[in-house]
Amino acid sequence: MSTTTCFLPVLIAGVLLLLLAHGCSSRLATGDREALVAIRKGWGNPRSLATWDPAVAADPCSWYGVTCSDTSNGEGESVVTGLSLGSMSFSGTVPAAVCDLKNLTQLDISFNNLSGVFPAVLYGCSQLRYLDLSHNSFDGALPDDISRLPSMLEHLDLSSNNFDGTIPAAVAAFPVLKHLLLNNNRFTGTYPAVEISKLTGLESLGLAYNAFAPGPMPQAFAKLTKLTSLWMPNMNLTGEIPEAFSSLTELTDIDLSFNELTGTIPAWVWQHKKLKSLQMYRSGLNGKLPRNITAVNLVEIHMSSNQLKGEMPDDFGKLNKLTFLSISNNQLTGAIPISIGLLPKLIYIDLSNNNLSGELPPELGMHSPILHIDVSNNSLSGPLPRMLCANGLLSQLVAFHNNFSGTLPMNLGDCVQLKTLLLYNNSFSGEFPV
Numbered sequence: 202m203s204t205t206t207c208f209l210p211v212l213i214a215g216v217l218l219l220l221l222a223h224g225c226s227s228r229l230a231t232g233d234r235e236a237l238v239a240i241r242k243g244w245g246n247p248r249s250l251a252t253w254d255p256a257v258a259a260d261p262c263s264w265y266g267v268t269c270s271d272t273s274n275g276e277g278e279s280v281v282t283g284l285s286l287g288s289m290s291f292s293g294t295v296p297a298a299v300c301d302l303k304n305l306t307q308l309d310i311s312f313n314n315l316s317g318v319f320p321a322v323l324y325g326c327s328q329l330r331y332l333d334l335s336h337n338s339f340d341g342a343l344p345d346d347i348s349r350l351p352s353m354l355e356h357l358d359l360s361s362n363n364f365d366g367t368i369p370a371a372v373a374a375f376p377v378l379k380h381l382l383l384n385n386n387r388f389t390g391t392y393p394a395v396e397i398s399k400l401t402g403l404e405s406l407g408l409a410y411n412a413f414a415p416g417p418m419p420q421a422f423a424k425l426t427k428l429t430s431l432w433m434p435n436m437n438l439t440g441e442i443p444e445a446f447s448s449l450t451e452l453t454d455i456d457l458s459f460n461e462l463t464g465t466i467p468a469w470v471w472q473h474k475k476l477k478s479l480q481m482y483r484s485g486l487n488g489k490l491p492r493n494i495t496a497v498n499l500v501e502i503h504m505s506s507n508q509l510k511g512e513m514p515d516d517f518g519k520l521n522k523l524t525f526l527s528i529s530n531n532q533l534t535g536a537i538p539i540s541i542g543l544l545p546k547l548i549y550i551d552l553s554n555n556n557l558s559g560e561l562p563p564e565l566g567m568h569s570p571i572l573h574i575d576v577s578n579n580s581l582s583g584p585l586p587r588m589l590c591a592n593g594l595l596s597q598l599v600a601f602h603n604n605f606s607g608t609l610p611m612n613l614g615d616c617v618q619l620k621t622l623l624l625y626n627n628s629f630s631g632e633f634p635v
């Protein structure tokens with residue numbers, strides 16, 4: 202009995218010591234520590250990796266851009282799972298030591314000055330799920346064996362490099378891919394639309410700004426029903442926007458600007474409830490704007506430089522989140538709906554170079570802080586709204602080549618941010634605000 206009572210405190214102290222020792226030993230696996238040092242060396246010990254030094258911080262998991270696992274392996278060691286090394290001024294290529302980090306799942310080396318062909322050393326990173334090589338200077342054609350990247354890849358961002366040639370079907374060899382960004386390169390020919398359309402988990406697709414051969418928007422993309430972002434400006438699209446894309450109900454952003462499309466804007470574009478940004482600037486579209494708009498979450502509408510006709514719909518006044526409305530350089534006629542003056546978030550309006558008539562909505566500027574309004578070169582008349590500058594933030598007021606009349610609002614004089622005021626060729630009268 203007495204032995205037990207005497208032994209118990211010793212036992213408790215022993216357990217505490219063990220716990221403490223275990224806590225202290227959540228150290229990085231030796232192989233990973235060596236790999237990090239080799240990576241730093243591979244990039245020429247750049248100043249941006251100065252913190253990657255045991256003398257600065259003993260624990261490599263606290264080094265800049267290094268993420269380690271929460272859980273440790275059997276030997277009480279943690280492992281490196283992520284490297285976030287964007288904008289580190291790296292040049293050269295990707296050091297092979299990167300894939301000595303056996304548990305690396307995430308690699309972001311965007312916004313550096315990396316060059317050369319696609320870094321095949323990455324095929325050795327067997328756990329990689331997230332790869333961002335965007336905004337570098339990689340060039341050459343993408344290799345056909347790019348499918349040797351891990352099959353569970355979810356994020357592949359090769360955008361804003363100088364890759365050229367045709368895009369191999371192998372970029373779509375990753376069945377659980379969610380983000381495929383190939384935009385802003387020098388790709389030519391056709392892209393593997395059929396293979397891409399099988400990536401049914403895809404949430405964002407970027408093909409924009411490549412010199413593809415002219416061709417229509419692939420009907421098959423209608424299968425990509427999880428897409429939230431479809432980025433296809435400046436890639437030689439022809440033909441009509443497919444009706445079948447009405448299946449893309451998760452879309453929040455669509456950009457088809459700078460293409461050679463034909464036909465009208467299909468009804469679904471104005472009905473998808475999740476759409477926030479609609480960019481169809483200089484796309485070749487024509488036809489009338491619809492009466493019935495139910496895409497009430499729209500924040501930006503950019504449809505300048507098309508051949509849109511007919512009147513602006515009253516339903517624009519339902520878009521309570523709209524901040525940006527640009528439909529300049531079209532052939533719109535009729536009056537600007539009064540409801541637009543009631544929108545609470547509208548800050549940028551460009552309706553120039555149409556043939557709009559009637560008066561500006563009298564409450565424009567009363568309910569939202571307008572920064573920029575351009576209605577030049579229309580057939581508008583009547584007075585300027587009195588409260589355009591109610592919030593004192595108006596920076597551009599451009600209304601030349603119309604037939605506005607009456608006196609200028611005296612409070613324009615309080616418009617301390619005003620940088621551009623162009624009112625010539627109208628029928629204004631009275632005094633110019635001092």
Ligand SMILES: *[C@@H]1O[C@H](CO)[C@@H](O)[C@H](O)[C@H]1NC(C)=O
Pocket residue numbers: 270272273274279280303304
């Ligand atoms: C690291 O990867 C190895 C081999 O794939 C695996 O056995 C181990 O469980 C991983 N460790 C952690 C902490 O994920």
Ligand SMILES: *[C@@H]1O[C@H](CO)[C@@H](O)[C@H](O)[C@H]1NC(C)=O
Pocket residue numbers: 292293314316
């Ligand atoms: C980028 O790398 C190239 C060589 O590949 C070099 O000539 C150039 O100066 C580098 N630019 C910057 C900003 O480091």
Ligand SMILES: *[C@@H]1O[C@H](CO)[C@@H](O)[C@H](O)[C@H]1NC(C)=O
Pocket residue numbers: 411412413414415435436437
């Ligand atoms: C469109 O295609 C034509 C013919 O292939 C090509 O010359 C042109 O550069 C392409 N334009 C763009 C913007 O990619």
Ligand SMILES: *[C@@H]1O[C@H](CO)[C@@H](O)[C@H](O)[C@H]1NC(C)=O
Pocket residue numbers: 472493494495
């Ligand atoms: C407007 O469109 C919605 C959604 O497509 C539809 O339910 C509604 O009936 C339409 N309203 C009119 C007036 O056409």
Ligand SMILES: *[C@@H]1O[C@H](CO)[C@@H](O)[C@H](O)[C@H]1NC(C)=O
Pocket residue numbers: 531554555556578602
């Ligand atoms: C006015 O708009 C018409 C088309 O609506 C265009 O042809 C003309 O060049 C524009 N004038 C100016 C001065 O911008």
Ligand SMILES: *[C@@H]1O[C@H](CO)[C@@H](O)[C@H](O)[C@H]1NC(C)=O
Pocket residue numbers: 534556558580
């Ligand atoms: C603009 O509309 C007015 C009627 O509001 C019409 O008289 C005029 O011809 C139209 N101008 C052009 C260039 O279409």
Ligand SMILES: *[C@@H]1O[C@H](CO)[C@@H](O)[C@H](O)[C@H]1NC(C)=O
Pocket residue numbers: 578579580601602603604626
């Ligand atoms: C004044 O504006 C009207 C309407 O846009 C336009 O038709 C006319 O040519 C303009 N006059 C001058 C002198 O620029």
Ligand SMILES: *[C@@H]1O[C@H](CO)[C@@H](O)[C@H](O)[C@H]1NC(C)=O
Pocket residue numbers: 582604606628
């Ligand atoms: C401009 O408006 C005035 C009335 O404010 C009208 O008398 C005149 O005819 C209009 N000019 C044009 C070209 O429509």
